[in-house]
Amino acid sequence: xxxxxxxxxxxxxxxxxxxxxxxxxxxxxxxxxxxxxxxxxxxxxxxxxxxxxxxxxxxxxxxxxxxxxxxxxxxxxxxxxxxxxxxxxxxxxxx
Numbered sequence: 014x015x016x017x018x019x020x021x022x023x024x025x026x027x028x029x030x031x032x033x034x035x036x037x038x039x040x041x042x043x044x045x046x047x048x049x050x051x052x053x054x055x056x057x058x059x060x061x062x063x064x065x066x067x068x069x070x071x072x073x074x075x076x077x078x079x080x081x082x083x084x085x086x087x088x089x090x091x092x093x094x095x096x097x098x099x100x101x102x103x104x105x106x107x108x
Contacts, residue, residue, distance in 0.1 A: 015052060017095040018102055019086065030088045032057065033102065035070060036080040049082045056092050060084055072106040081107045
């Protein structure tokens with residue numbers, strides 16, 4: 014199963030909340046990213062295409078080279094099916 018995260022962090026006194034989905038595979042096709050976006054929209058149906066970044070995990074001990082999507086959420090967003098992290102995702106860098 015793909016891993017889903019909500020990460021809340023503060024920059025310059027402003028709090029931001031982002032959603033992330035990391036795929037469990039290495040397929041970077043448009044169809045693969047669309048599946049990740051469709052999964053995000055099940056929980057957050059108001060996400061627009063313009064709000065979603067499609068990236069690749071560039072450094073990690075468990076998911077390097079996997080596709081990842083990132084999107085801004087309203088502050089305070091939470092969902093039981095998503096892992097919550099304060100400040101950052103441990104061991105994941107994307108670009």
